[in-house]
Amino acid sequence: MIIETSSWGNIEVAEEQVFRFDKGIPGFESYKQFALLEMGEEPFGYLQSVEDKDVSFMLADPFVFYPDYEFELPDSEADELGIDEQIVIRNVLTIREPLEQSTVNLLAPLVLNPIKRTAKQIVLNQSNYQTGHLLWKSSPSTTKGDK
Known part of the structure; x- marks a missing residue:
């Protein structure tokens, strides 16, 4: 399938890359289908x-930057997404800018079922995570002992 993007023009994506967000993404509820690139x-x-x-989001695998990142996916959410x-x-x-100030939203992960291609952004209740954790806990150029 060919989709139109602002950043890359027309690109071809496989059906397996398209996920359905039945309730949309908070703030973008009217959009239901997204390609994971x-x-x-x-x-x-x-x-x-x-x-x-014109609607796209830059994503990261949170476990690369926060290896201890964890949360419990409620059974109701897993059932809704058909996750086994x-x-x-x-x-x-x-x-x-600068790039070292970039942040990751750990409070509201995107949960995707790659088999059924369903997805949802889950807002974690009663969590210590926030919407703006620094992507790099310290500047990549900072070494031990630097302040």
Whole structure:
């Protein structure tokens, strides 16, 4: 399938890359279909609306940056998404200048079922996570002992 994007023009995506968000994404409820565009081995990717070329989100695999990241997916959410075993977790990034100030939203992960291609952004209740954790806990150029 060919989809139109603002950043890359028309691109071809496989049906397996398109996920259905039955309730949309908070703030973007009218958009239901998004293509997950992964970047090979990189921990980054994009979630591109199939319905609007101007709606996309930069994503990251949270476990690359926060290996201890964990949360309990409520049974009701797992049932709604039809999740049995396979699950993909991605989190939305906010890119800032300088790049070291970029943040990741750990409070509201995107939960994707790669088998049924269903997805939902889950807001974690009673969590210590926030919407703006620094992507890099310290500047990549900072070494131990630096302040």
